[in-house]
Amino acid sequence: MTKKPISNQEIAAILRGVGEYLAMQNVPWKPQAYERAALGVEEMDRELGDIYKEAGAKALLGVPGVGRGIADHIEELLKTGKLKYYDSLRKEVPVDVAGLSRVEGLGPKSIRKLYELLKVRNLKDLEKAAAAGKVRELKGFGQKAEEKILKGIEFAKTVGVRFRLGQVVSQVASLVKRLQALDGVEQAVAAGSYRRRKETVGDVDLLVVSGRPEDVMRNFVKVPGVVRILAEGGTKSSVRLASGLQVDLRVVPKESYGAALNYFTGSKEHNVALRQLAVGRGWKLNEYGLFKGTRRIAGATEEELYAKFGMDYVEPELRENTGEIEAARRRALPKILGYGDLMGDLQVQTDWTDGSASIEAMARAAAARGLSYIAITDHTKRLAMTNGLDEARLLKQMAEIDRVNRKLKGKITILKGTECDILKDGTLDIEDKVLAKLDVVGVSVHSHFNLPRQEQTERVLRAMRNPHADILFHPTGRIIGRRAPIELDMDRVIAEAKKRKMVLEANSYPDRLDLRDAHIRAAVAAGVKLAVDSDAHAPEHFPLLEFGIAQARRGWATRDDVVNAWPVAKMKACLRKDG
Numbered sequence: 001m002t003k004k005p006i007s008n009q010e011i012a013a014i015l016r017g018v019g020e021y022l023a024m025q026n027v028p029w030k031p032q033a034y035e036r037a038a039l040g041v042e043e044m045d046r047e048l049g050d051i052y053k054e055a056g057a058k059a060l061l062g063v064p065g066v067g068r069g070i071a072d073h074i075e076e077l078l079k080t081g082k083l084k085y086y087d088s089l090r091k092e093v094p095v096d097v098a099g100l101s102r103v104e105g106l107g108p109k110s111i112r113k114l115y116e117l118l119k120v121r122n123l124k125d126l127e128k129a130a131a132a133g134k135v136r137e138l139k140g141f142g143q144k145a146e147e148k149i150l151k152g153i154e155f156a157k158t159v160g161v162r163f164r165l166g167q168v169v170s171q172v173a174s175l176v177k178r179l180q181a182l183d184g185v186e187q188a189v190a191a192g193s194y195r196r197r198k199e200t201v202g203d204v205d206l207l208v209v210s211g212r213p214e215d216v217m218r219n220f221v222k223v224p225g226v227v228r229i230l231a232e233g234g235t236k237s238s239v240r241l242a243s244g245l246q247v248d249l250r251v252v253p254k255e256s257y258g259a260a261l262n263y264f265t266g267s268k269e270h271n272v273a274l275r276q277l278a279v280g281r282g283w284k285l286n287e288y289g290l291f292k293g294t295r296r297i298a299g300a301t302e303e304e305l306y307a308k309f310g311m312d313y314v315e316p317e318l319r320e321n322t323g324e325i326e327a328a329r330r331r332a333l334p335k336i337l338g339y340g341d342l343m344g345d346l347q348v349q350t351d352w353t354d355g356s357a358s359i360e361a362m363a364r365a366a367a368a369r370g371l372s373y374i375a376i377t378d379h380t381k382r383l384a385m386t387n388g389l390d391e392a393r394l395l396k397q398m399a400e401i402d403r404v405n406r407k408l409k410g411k412i413t414i415l416k417g418t419e420c421d422i423l424k425d426g427t428l429d430i431e432d433k434v435l436a437k438l439d440v441v442g443v444s445v446h447s448h449f450n451l452p453r454q455e456q457t458e459r460v461l462r463a464m465r466n467p468h469a470d471i472l473f474h475p476t477g478r479i480i481g482r483r484a485p486i487e488l489d490m491d492r493v494i495a496e497a498k499k500r501k502m503v504l505e506a507n508s509y510p511d512r513l514d515l516r517d518a519h520i521r522a523a524v525a526a527g528v529k530l531a532v533d534s535d536a537h538a539p540e541h542f543p544l545l546e547f548g549i550a551q552a553r554r555g556w557a558t559r560d561d562v563v564n565a566w567p568v569a570k571m572k573a574c575l576r577k578d579g
């Protein structure tokens with residue numbers, strides 16, 4: 001067997017690992033640099049191995065976030081498949097950092113302490129130690145911390161091995177590109193939950209149109225990044241990628257493309273309901289086509305298929321059998337928000353707090369993404385670790401925004417905003433008289449995530465009642481796979497938002513996606529407006545908006561429901577509640 005060159009995914013995982021180990025050693029700055037480089041590598045649409053072969057070590061410096069030192073590491077990885085530096089770091093503290101960091105509140109420093117004092121190497125060791133009451137005895141931990149760890153372990157266990165959509169898009173995009181380039185492939189596309197843009201995917205289902213399935217199969221399993229072949233057949237195969245992601249591939253003939261795409265896009269529930277419609281008319285529907293007896297009456301395209309049923313075309317994001325079939329039959333499906341519909345972004349952080357770039361750099365990046373306005377919403381003082389703004393610095397920042405606005409006139413409009421912290425009692429972290437000067441006041445919870453439902457709900461409602469509050473940012477505070485949502489009575493939050501004309505955020509950050517699809521749908525149904533924001537902390541983050549748009553679509557939101565899909569004047573008028 002010939003050895004496969006190391007893939008971008010593997011390189012990224014190792015760089016990220018280095019960052020985690022350095023963070024454990026309390027090294028400043030470097031961990032973030034490695035994380036940024038890992039992200040940059042992940043987002044490349046070409047294999048670094050190919051780039052290196054073609055253009056040498058210098059070309060590696062073109063990867064976003066990669067400087068001299070990390071480029072040397074990448075070169076070593078490409079040449080030898082290993083990184084000595086990483087191996088030595090691992091030897092020093094031989095723990096499963098990735099596994100342990102899935103427990104909420106466990107940062108690199110605590111992980112190191114737990115290893116040094118209790119020999120905790122993985123989740124299992126940690127659970128044992130905590131259950132035996134050993135964690136509470138450590139300095140800086142205590143009983144509460146121990147309880148929190150046990151709770152966090154429980155939560156980490158309930159989360160299966162699903163991947164966040166944001167973790168897999170670049171892997172899938174590069175696979176699809178490779179498939180498209182193969183001889184004999186007419187079309188290649190990703191179906192399944194990936195195409196429906198679910199927030200997490202169990203596996204990825206690829207579909208290829210080709211008259212030569214054997215050739216496609218043979219080449220598919222040789223693609224870089226494939227580490228294991230789970231099944232290989234004439235028209236279907238399954239592989240595992242280095243990242244752990246499973247990918248299923250199906251090859252179909254051209255005349256079945258639409259039917260196959262429809263079948264493998266799912267959801268299963270949507271398929272079942274469609275099939276029942278077919279049966280009701282004496283037809284048969286499967287992945288090969290729609291049949292009347294043995295005659296194929298539709299199946300080459302999805303559009304043709306839905307048309308044959310006399311219904312609207314159903315966008316993949318809506319195919320969950322939650323009313324879309326009935327609505328489509330009545331020709332009453334809403335025209336959902338389009339991927340190009342956003343005009344602005346109402347949550348953006350800068351280097352005034354924990355963002356990586358200046359106001360001007362963020363504004364220019366937003367303009368390049370096609371936005372015509374953004375709101376700068378840095379954190380506030382209670383979030384001291386982000387260097388959160390107090391009233392004085394916020395006022396200074398407003399003056400700076402005026403200056404940058406003059407400079408960028410005609411390119412983009414920068415609005416003055418804040419991501420104002422909601423304190424434990426529901427009051428806000430910034431004085432009203434300063435909030436009154438801002439265009440966009442976002443409020444959000446960043447602490448006391450574990451309050452009981454009644455208290456948590458009252459806290460958030462109180463914040464929403466502040467006369468200056470415009471948008472409730474990432475309302476549930478969840479981090480997918482890591483932090484459970486806060487206990488919030490969403491019906492009451494939605495009712496309050498409706499009453500006060502408060503906007504709820506659909507945060508696009510792939511780890512958050514908050515509100516989630518079902519809550520977005522409930523908000524839309526109640527007539528509450530949404531803001532689909534990037535929560536960008538770096539210029540590269542604006543493309544993340546796509547994930548928020550996807551969730552808004554899954555929540556049946558239209559342009560009318562999303563305030564930042566509107567021109568700036570109309571959006572501002574909507575925020576200004578009392579005229």
Ligand code: DGT
Nearest residue numbers: 192193201202203205263264265266267268271272
């Ligand atoms: P996942 O992978 O768990 O995120 O979710 P999906 O929706 O991608 O599910 P998956 O990968 O098991 O199957 C892909 C699609 O194939 C699914 O969305 C619908 C279709 N499918 C799979 N199993 C069945 C089935 O038993 N009946 C029908 N009608 N369709 C199925």
Ligand code: CA
Nearest residue numbers: 192193203204
């Ligand atoms: Ca799937």
Ligand code: CA
Nearest residue numbers: 203204205248
């Ligand atoms: Ca599958």
Ligand code: ZN
Nearest residue numbers: 419444473474
């Ligand atoms: Zn936040």
